[in-house]
Amino acid sequence: MxxxxxxxxxxxxxxxxxxxxxxxxGCDVAIYERAGEAxxxxxxxxxxxxxxxxxxxxxxxxxxAEMGVxxxxxxxxxxxxxxxxxxxxxxxxxxxxxIYRFLRAQVPDAIYHGGRALAGIEPGADNxxxxxxxxxxxxxxxxxGADGARSTVRAIVAPQTQAEYVGYFGWRGLIDEALVxxxxxxxxxxxxxxxxxxxxxxxxxxxxxxxxxxxxxxRWYNWGWYRSAxxxxxxxxxxxxxxxxxxxxxxxxxxRDELVAAMREQAxxxxxxxxxxxxxATRQPFLQGMFDFCSERLVHDRVVLxxxxxxxxxxxxxxxVSKAADDASSFASALADGGAExxxxxxxxxLRYARAVVAWGRDLGSYIGPQPDDPQHRAxxxxxxxxxxLLRATAASDPQTYLDL
Ligand SMILES: Cc1cc2nc3c(=O)[nH]c(=O)nc-3n(C[C@H](O)[C@H](O)[C@H](O)COP(=O)(O)OP(=O)(O)OC[C@H]3O[C@@H](n4cnc5c(N)ncnc54)[C@H](O)[C@@H]3O)c2cc1C
Numbered sequence: 052m053x054x055x056x057x058x059x060x061x062x063x064x065x066x067x068x069x070x071x072x073x074x075x076x077g078c079d080v081a082i083y084e085r086a087g088e089a090x091x092x093x094x095x096x097x098x099x100x101x102x103x104x105x106x107x108x109x110x111x112x113x114x115x116a117e118m119g120v121x122x123x124x125x126x127x128x129x130x131x132x133x134x135x136x137x138x139x140x141x142x143x144x145x146x147x148x149x150i151y152r153f154l155r156a157q158v159p160d161a162i163y164h165g166g167r168a169l170a171g172i173e174p175g176a177d178n179x180x181x182x183x184x185x186x187x188x189x190x191x192x193x194x195x196g197a198d199g200a201r202s203t204v205r206a207i208v209a210p211q212t213q214a215e216y217v218g219y220f221g222w223r224g225l226i227d228e229a230l231v232x233x234x235x236x237x238x239x240x241x242x243x244x245x246x247x248x249x250x251x252x253x254x255x256x257x258x259x260x261x262x263x264x265x266x267x268x269x270r271w272y273n274w275g276w277y278r279s280a281x282x283x284x285x286x287x288x289x290x291x292x293x294x295x296x297x298x299x300x301x302x303x304x305x306x307r308d309e310l311v312a313a314m315r316e317q318a319x320x321x322x323x324x325x326x327x328x329x330x331x332a333t334r335q336p337f338l339q340g341m342f343d344f345c346s347e348r349l350v351h352d353r354v355v356l357x358x359x360x361x362x363x364x365x366x367x368x369x370x371x372v373s374k375a376a377d378d379a380s381s382f383a384s385a386l387a388d389g390g391a392e393x394x395x396x397x398x399x400x401x402l403r404y405a406r407a408v409v410a411w412g413r414d415l416g417s418y419i420g421p422q423p424d425d426p427q428h429r430a431x432x433x434x435x436x437x438x439x440x441l442l443r444a445t446a447a448s449d450p451q452t453y454l455d456l
Pocket of ligand 1: 200371373
């Protein structure tokens with residue numbers, strides 16, 4: 052029997068993990084990625100935990116300890132700059148770009164096709180054909196939708212499942228650590244720092260710098276500030292000075308100056324002086340709308356959804372990359388086992404996990420965004436906004452908690 056041919060749509064985390072795991076099992080794999088160049092650093096810091104290491108190992112890759120900056124715990128500052136709460140927790144904080152480049156280096160260029168955007172899918176009797184927007188076509192035994200939260204693959208096979216705006220967005224920043232005043236850096240280095248504000252908390256930590264350097268003085272400081280906002284306010288933030296609305300995300304340099312100025316003013320009003328200094332040092336903050344959803348199915352005949360295309364949780368859980376790795380390596384095992392039954396067992400297992408992670412993200416973010424007037428929600432929100440809970444639960448691995456939800 053010839054090796055199964057798998058066309059992977061999307062060459063980011065899920066797509067790369069899938070290519071590596073499937074190739075290790077002898078599949079004939081090719082990746083088709085919409086972006087024409089190497090994917091840029093998306094500015095996301097990634098918290099590592101046992102689950103990430105285990106998922107990555109199962110995909111046949113050994114993440115090295117030196118792939119990030121050591122963090123010894125968490126610290127929450129009060130508005131006046133005093134310390135409100137601390138939590139010991141050893142973690143390596145890495146960056147999205149560093150993991151991406153590490154995975155990308157393990158996939159031969161010959162099977163990674165950039166600048167190819169999927170536009171359509173044609174099911175065959177015993178195969179499936181991907182149709183790209185340049186008119187080219189590729190026929191394979193399986194088509195993997197690893198094309199992210201706004202998946203084209205999902206839009207074709209399950210148009211009813213859409214990522215939903217959760218009622219808050221994040222202001223984000225990624226700056227040279229040398230721009231952070233020394234006395235502030237001393238307080239926030241090697242810890243995940245938090246500060247509570249009305250409408251959402253702020254958090255930040257050091258990650259690898261340019262060229263993936265971990266050299267002190269040359270790393271980046273990564274931060275995010277969740278802000279409650281209705282859909283109209285988000286749309287306004289994604290509209291540039293010429294009136295153009297950037298639905299999928301606004302390029303950083305096009306964010307209107309008055310919005311950045313208003314954010315800086317709010318930082319002055321609500322956040323600790325240490326955090327204000329970090330925000331002041333950030334010349335070009337950027338915006339990220341927060342969305343979540345979970346698919347009802349992952350297997351649609353010969354089309355399979357994995358990673359964020361299958362389900363996207365709010366970033367508080369910090370499990371997006373390990374979920375993508377797990378989806379990918381367990382799919383490769385199920386395919387190797389062969390038969391519809393193995394795939395159906397895989398789908399049930401991964402859906403259960405995805406639902407739990409999405410629900411866990413909703414709980415962690417329950418105090419941000421719209422607040423329904425029901426006592427159960429109010430009690431939940433009050434619980435998750437407590438400093439000790441926020442510090443202990445954010446991007447920490449505690450699988451049993453959410454699997455038991
Ligand atoms: C603020 C923030 C913080 C986060 N922090 C963490 C963290 O600490 N830990 C963690 O594990 N996760 C974190 N995540 C989540 C993590 O970044 C994602 O879960 C992960 O990148 C998902 O990978 P993916 O490959 O499924 O999707 P994506 O990374 O979105 O990749 C999808 C790819 O598909 C391509 N594509 C899209 N459409 C098409 C098409 N039609 N044809 C061809 N290609 C297409 C895109 O160009 C893209 O490269 C965070 C996310 C955010 C927003």
